[in-house]
Amino acid sequence: MNHSICVSGAADGESVDSSCGLAYEVGVHIAKSGHVLTTGATVGVPMYAAKGAADAGGVSIGFSPAASLRSHVKKYRLPIGFYNYINFTGMNYIGRDIHLVMSSDAVITVGGRMGSLHEFATAIEAHMPCGVLLGSGGLADYLPKLLEEMGELGRQAKGLVYFDTDPERLVKKIVEVLDEQNKDIKLDGIKEDWAVKASICEPLAGKYGFVSGKTTGHAG
Incomplete structure (x- = not known):
């Protein structure tokens, strides 16, 4: 079955430097496994993931905060390459985050900052599988501690979260979870x-x- 997997990560900052190559690999493995990559159609980590999917011959869908192509390029100054399709949500960054997550079947966090935390929290609230690439810096490396410090709430959320240090293994884990969840669909x-x-x-x-x-x- 074909799944839509969101790669969430920072547009800029330190975690981009430490995780751009890892994001590229995640995009490659999502594409090679026959699934669709979704991102926030922005620069940084999401762009590297989209490039990885494109280079591997996969399908990549971007969810833009802008309402039009012109606004996407001129106002938000965001890229248009590497995508098979861009959904111009017109919902600014906050609304775009929610639309992106709820249009995906799972979220993989690579690095990340506050926007990625918003997407992660949205996915957890929606009871969606979440992959976290440890060693990619930023939010991804802080999430184990955050969930631990949340006590019972964190333990409940952990049932939806899958950690790994290897992009290929993490993508495989998420795909296996999604396949199991949807095995009753013909x-x-x-x-x-x-x-x-x-x-x-x-x-x-x-x-x-x-x-x-x-x-x-x-x-x-």
Whole structure:
């Protein structure tokens, strides 16, 4: 199954210097495993992850704080390379963070600062799997201590958090968790969708290769 995995990290600062190569590797391994990379369409760590995915022939989607391409480039001064598609959210950075996380299936933190903490907290609140690349500096290396100091709340959150020092292993862990969570979803569901049971679809079902009447469901 194809998953959307967000790479969260700083746009600039010390952790970019220490983690840009690691972010690139994470992007490469997300692409090589056949999944979609999502980022904040910004510079720094997210850009290196997007470049890694692009170089590996993968799909990369950026979520911009801007409302248009012009605003993205001229006002926010953000890159447009390495992305297959950019979603211009028009929600500034705070709203963009939430939209990005909630449009993804998991979040991997590489380095990071306050924006990455916001994305991490949003993912935890949404009960979403979170990978943390230890050794990448910034927020990523502080999170174990933060969760420990949060007591019971931190222990509850830890059930959603997966730590590793190796980009490939971390991506593999997150993919395995997502596969397990979604194992009850049929990959060929499009061929047996409940919607084609509706009388209006029946005449066309055979023509377009749908198999009608094999699954249950109801129209909302």
